[in-house]
Amino acid sequence: MKQENSYQIIKVLNNNVVLAKRLRDHQEMILIGKGVGFGKKATKVTTINEDKVEKTYCNFEEKFKEEYLRLVNAMDRKVIGVVEEFILLAGKELGQLDDHIHIALTDHIGFAIERLKQGLVINNPFLYEIKAMYKNEFAIALKGKALLYKRLNIMIPDDEVGFIAMHLHSGRQSKDIKYTIKDTRLLKAILELIQMEVGYDLDKNLMMYTRLVTHLKQTITRSEKKKEIINPLLDDIKVKLNEAYRIAEKVAKLIEEEKEITVSKDEVGFLALHIERLRT
Incomplete structure (x- = not known):
């Protein structure tokens, strides 16, 4: 059996999520667990059995903590509570997520809900690409959609689910959302070129489309990491699939210009194979 600790409650976000300060070391943290916030009051000192705590977030940098507290004071606590529950769920499914997701995703979902209440729906121009590129993240984001409806009776559109999936991908990669957006925009430009x-x-509903997107993603990743692959069919591809290879070269040039990396001829050859399937 785990020990009990004394906490000063900073804010109860919902019955399952509280923001609190542990008194023995004055550590501020988010506590998540079934019923951990039930009956708790802000500013009060209380004892919490650690058996009830499923997840604790406490290793925050000072800048992160200040940003999060500003968010807590400015946003509906119920929204923050649901997002924290969702981040816990996503972390179980996807693995370790960068701590900044607590700010970035909470802020995004809070703003999305405000837009929906005002009747403003934002179209996601990358939705099909997101579904193909970040398949696992999109599946988890759909669970977030269900949780928001269950807890808050708010139904978000799949366009917003796509944006949430991008935040999850950024959290997995520990990179700013703007880089995920940039990569997704590049992929869309490549597909439009093809x-x-x-x-x-x-x-976009065919398996061939999904395979093409997956291969493009892998090509970019390998090229960024300078991982070499050998294409034993390269010479034949250049001759027999010369039109597909020409298109693949255009794609490679676009990637190189946008990412400032080099795409090898072997990669171009494999890409030509995928493009040839689209031409026949």
Whole structure:
């Protein structure tokens, strides 16, 4: 059985989430666990059995703590509580998430809910690409959608689910959301280039589309990390699939210009194989 600790409650976010200060070391933290906030009052000192605490977030930098406390004081505590429950769920499914997600995702969802209340719905121009690039993150984001409806009776559209998935991906990679947006925008530009070259719009519901997106993502990642691959069919591809290879070279050039990296000829060859399937 775990020990009990004394806490001063800073704010009760919901029955399962509290922001509190542990008195023995004056550490401020988020405590998440079933019923951990039930009956608790802000400013009061209380004893909490650690058996009830499923997750504790406490290793915050001072700047992070100040940002989070500003968010707590400015936003509906119920929204913050649900987001914290969701981050716990996402962490279990996806692995360790960067601490900054507590600010970035909470702020985004809070703002999204305010927009919905005002009747303002923002279209997500990258939705299909997000579903293909960040499949696992999108699946978890759908669970967040269900949790928001269950706890707050708020139904967010799938466009917002896509944005949440991008935040989850950023949290997994420990990078700012702007880089995830930039990568997703690049992918969309690549797909538009390929569609223009092959002369028709790709069916986003086909497995071939998903495979193409997955391969593009892997190509960019390998090129960024300078991981070499060998394409034993490269010479044949250049001759027999010369039109697909020409398109693949255009794609490689776009990647190189946007990311300031080098895409190897072997990578171009493999990409040409995927493009050839679209041409036949």
